[in-house]
Amino acid sequence: MRQTTDGPAGRNGEPPVRILLVEDDETIRKSVGMALERYGYAVSAAPDGLSGLEAFRDADAEPDLLILDVMLPHLDGIGLCRRIRETSQAPVLMMSARGDSLDVVAGLEAGADDYVVKPVDTTVLLARIRTLLRRATFAAGLAAAPHAADAGADSPADGDVLVFRDLSVDTRGLEVRAGGRPVPLTPTELRVLLEFVAAPGIVLERQTLLRKVWDYGWDGDSRVVDLTVQRLRKKIGADHIETVRGFGYKFRR
Known part of the structure; x- marks a missing residue:
């Protein structure tokens, strides 16, 4: 996980934050993708779980954050999240159409970090994304900080x-x-x-x-x-x- 900033993505000469959006509803996929791109995020999208998994594995660089719908064809969002967690600790935000307790619990048990309910409120979605990115940046920043071992300590x-x-x-x-x-x-x-x-x-x-x-x-x-x-x-x-x-x-x- 590379370090990101709290401000609009891609400013100050930094590359934009990469988000992988997996959503089978074309209208939602396009509207959410366009909203995120307006705020400077680099969004790649997939219409089902299997193509989402393929996009994740074939990407030149691991996404900084993933947004997964729960109800996906071929491989649902819960299964996709589990597959991603086999190799990656990148932040995962689930989207649930109903806010159903079973959906929420299953998503979090599979390794998701948070969830939002559809129809998606853009303000809420952006706030959740920023929080997850700050958390990941915090971890990456501490891990990259000078350590005593770098100074020759055992x-x-x-x-x-x-x-x-x-x-x-x-x-x-x-x-x-x-x-x-x-x-x-x-x-x-x-x-x-x-x-x-x-x-x-x-x-x-x-x-x-x-x-x-x-x-x-x-x-x-x-x-x-x-x-x-x-x-x-x-x-x-x-x-x-x-x-x-x-x-x-x-x-x-």
Whole structure:
């Protein structure tokens, strides 16, 4: 994931942010694509899941963000998201025609970072895209920051690596290991984990995580938190994150 800016895409001599849009409805595909291009994004589009997967694999460079409709012919958006997650941690935004709970849950379980409901409100869509890109840029920026090892040290500087039993989190190099093995995390999963390790033993409410990680106000959908935590548990070990019923989650020391 290359670093991007919060401003209009492609300004200041930087290449435009690349977005892959997979949507079978031609009217929606064209209208959303044109709206994004007006804001400077470079949009490539596909009309079904299989052609979307082919476009993703054949692209000269990995897209900076993907927008996938849930209901796609040949390969639905859920299956497409799973296939993408086999090789990529790029931000994924799902579009659901009904806002159906099953669609939302299935998309997030498959590895999506967020969702919007059709008909798509352009203002909401742009806000979600910018948030996902900022999150990815944050992760890329920290990972690219000068590290103690670059200065000749044999290990990260003191305080960079936080250890919780079998889990270690390098907060500068953004490397996560469980049982000594590297754990690949999406930018969203990583941001949630960083919030947890910064406050071990403290209960973090869902709305707090929505505000800090997803940039949502108080009307955000807490399901995105629950499903992201569920995915995170599967990757780092369920015993690290405790559910505090009626409140939120607590990271165990």
